[in-house]
Amino acid sequence: MPTFYCYNRCSTCRKAEKWLRDHEVTFEKIDLVATPPAAADLQRWIQANQERGLRYFFNTSGQRYRELHLKDRIATLTIPEAAQLLASDGKLIKRPLMVEGDHVTCGFKEDIYTENWL
Template sequence: MKLYGIKNCDTVKKARKWLDEQGIDYEFHDFKKDGLQSELLFRWEQAVGWETLLNRRGTTWRKLPEDVRDTIDAQSAYEIMLENPSIIKRPVVENGGDVRVGFSADEWSAWLA
């Protein structure tokens, strides 16, 4: 299992704590420290869609110019996420061939049971 996110993100902290408490081994990849490869982002987009990956609630989204936010599409979202990984909803988790975005203890309990 590989967990992607930003070390200081509260949701990532909750997810990591939950995984540790469950005794589930995982590898952590920090976007800010380790970067984000285009192939990885492409794979996630294919698995869950760009609309799921794009965090429209965060400050990175709100800092984008209004005209960019109003005209966002798959291509521009991909470019923005690649340039600003902090705009990706977190955490992103790969387990086998499965990709999940966000954290919910109940959903993860069922998913990883």
């Protein structure tokens, strides 16, 4: 069963959750901010999806991303460093995050969800 990491105050997360329920997709819901994924899991997901690059996993439009000046630093981060940073603050992770095994989607677009989760 896929795990759906979301932030309830995020309108995109609410849209994605509605889409999942409308399409009768079974999932486990976890609050991304209260319970971010472990660094080891994030590292595994990043490594399994390296072709997407580190930026794929980061909430690049978020306040915390800007505060930490990650735009300038992201190219120099190693995968373990990025995973540790993401695990330290769920608001750094692009949301919603949908995961099953090493299969991962970040963000919500209907066509991507249709292709990956139906």
